Amino acid sequence: MEKTTQMYEGKAKKVFATDNPDYCIVSYKDDATAFNGLKKGTILGKGAINNRVTNHLMRLLEKNGVPTHLVEELNDRETLVKKVSIVPLEVIVRNIAAGSLSKRLGLPEGVKMGSTVLEYCYKNDDLGDPMVNEYHILAMGWATKEELDLIASYSFKVNQVLSDYLKEANIELIDFKLEFGKTKDGQIVLADEISPDTCRFWDSTTHEKLDKDRFRRDLGGVEDAYQEIMRRLLGENV
Ligand code: UDP
Numbered sequence: 001m002e003k004t005t006q007m008y009e010g011k012a013k014k015v016f017a018t019d020n021p022d023y024c025i026v027s028y029k030d031d032a033t034a035f036n037g038l039k040k041g042t043i044l045g046k047g048a049i050n051n052r053v054t055n056h057l058m059r060l061l062e063k064n065g066v067p068t069h070l071v072e073e074l075n076d077r078e079t080l081v082k083k084v085s086i087v088p089l090e091v092i093v094r095n096i097a098a099g100s101l102s103k104r105l106g107l108p109e110g111v112k113m114g115s116t117v118l119e120y121c122y123k124n125d126d127l128g129d130p131m132v133n134e135y136h137i138l139a140m141g142w143a144t145k146e147e148l149d150l151i152a153s154y155s156f157k158v159n160q161v162l163s164d165y166l167k168e169a170n171i172e173l174i175d176f177k178l179e180f181g182k183t184k185d186g187q188i189v190l191a192d193e194i195s196p197d198t199c200r201f202w203d204s205t206t207h208e209k210l211d212k213d214r215f216r217r218d219l220g221g222v223e224d225a226y227q228e229i230m231r232r233l234l235g236e237n238v
Helices: 046-063 101-105 133-139 145-168 222-233
Strands: 003-009 013-018 025-028 029-032 039-042 072-073 078-082 088-094 112-122 172-184 189-190 199-203
Touching: 025 046, 046 072, 046 078, 046 145, 088 145, 112 133, 112 145, 133 145, 133 172, 145 172, 145 189
Parallel strands: none
Antiparallel strands: 003 013, 013 025, 025 078, 029 039, 072 078, 088 112, 088 172, 172 189, 172 199
């Protein structure tokens, strides 16, 4: 399939149309932003790492019964995906308190909660991705009840599969963000990415942060953390 026109450029990825209207090509960038675009920078090698880590984890999820948009990795930075209409939600899954939840509820980072927490945010940069609940989602027509139930059950499944898999690599899955899309035949599939940009990964032993918090909080060693995730999951460097 041939790349044609650029459809969209986001903060971390570009999306291109192809000569087949059912498929797109995603191209991962090294650009990094945080705090709704207020902080900007570059993380060298990030695009290639996020592309490969995302595809690796999506293949694992597919094997475990979670449908995804992934079709084929084309090269270092580019992947062929099914064209979907994105459900305008960020689905956040949390195992351990961190980030905005710690702030909101006054829980120190690292506190294990009694059970997994699911949150929804409305994907809208101008509004700063406000948190919403199931009633808002149904009332606004962003998803149907059936679609939302499926999104929630896939999200818990993703958490279980990834938490178990990452544990083997001595990585603790603290929290992460998912996005779902709808294919032209109405199937709900996991879309977007699963990477150190969208997950909190802590070393299980040292609790060292191996994710975008190193960039957000100016902790240094940003590139090394992304490389380390790549190495632990795919056993190689880029
Ligand atoms: N997250 C994301 N994109 C967003 C907001 C959050 O990928 O726009 C991820 C983030 O990396 C973390 C989880 O979702 O793994 C929970 O983020 P949180 O709500 O704590 O927000 P943050 O502290 O990152 O602002």
